[in-house]
Amino acid sequence: MASLLIRFLWKAAPHLNLCHDVGVSGIEAALAEAAAWSGGLEAEIELPAEYDARRGAAILACKPSKVRRLGSRGFVRIGAVR
Numbered sequence: 542m543a544s545l546l547i548r549f550l551w552k553a554a555p556h557l558n559l560c561h562d563v564g565v566s567g568i569e570a571a572l573a574e575a576a577a578w579s580g581g582l583e584a585e586i587e588l589p590a591e592y593d594a595r596r597g598a599a600i601l602a603c604k605p606s607k608v609r610r611l612g613s614r615g616f617v618r619i620g621a622v623r
Contacts, residue, residue, distance in 0.1 A: 546597045556610050559602035568598070579622075586620035595601050 550560055560576040568588060576582060603611070604623060 543597050546599065547573070550599055550601075553611050556607045557601055557603045559600070561600045563598040563600065568600070570615045571600055576600075582622050584622045588619055589617050 544554065559575055559579060561571050561578070563571045572584075572586065576584070598618075601611070
């Protein structure tokens with residue numbers, strides 16, 4: 542499963558402004574690290590109630606106009622950068 546996620550992220554990279562894996566520290570830590578890497582940009586975020594990081598996950602950010610290029614499987618929109 543992890544190899545499929547890595548392959549997808551590699552192929553999606555040209556369309557992304559940010560990509561960060563969700564590791565063992567959880568999504569909150571990954572979001573904090575992504576914000577710090579992005580120069581402190583903030584985002585309005587609402588996490589899904591049934592989030593399960595054991596399946597493997599990543600945080601992606603891109604322009605709204607590029608979302609369709611990523612496909613539609615397995616995505617959950619959790620927020621927007623301000």
